[in-house]
Amino acid sequence: MTSETKPHPRSGHRSAGLSTVVGAAVADALLIMVFAAIGRDAHQRGDIIIGVLLTAWPFLAGAALGWLSFRVWRSPLAVLPSGLGVWIGALAGGMILRALTGQTVVFAFVVVALLSLGILLVGYRLLLAGIRRMGRARGQR
Structure with missing residues (x-):
């Protein structure tokens, strides 16, 4: 058992530690903000801070729904699910x-x-x- 996983008190399944969950949630939010900032910069839009937040909020809300729907806190760094x-x-x-708030949703943007x-x-x-796998492979030598 690593410091990142602990057995769940009821099910006995391993679940991620709080620092891993928080770290993954922060990483997801920051990366969505980076996506919004790059998009706004590519289109040379002003009002940097507020503009990035206005662009990012629907994706942040959607990611939060993804976290809830897929119970990401159980294994936040897993690729699947x-x-x-x-x-x-x-x-x-x-x-x-x-779309519900009247913002642009065109095919090219969706892609x-x-x-x-x-x-x-x-x-x-x-x-x-990949880094974890490489570490385990080195540990087996």
């Missing part, structure tokens, strides 16, 4: 909320968001999984 759940939540929730959020939200989890 956690990374996939946050990615799909951020994308689908973000686009739905954008860019699909790819960008996937690379960011699933990508860091894949990277961490």
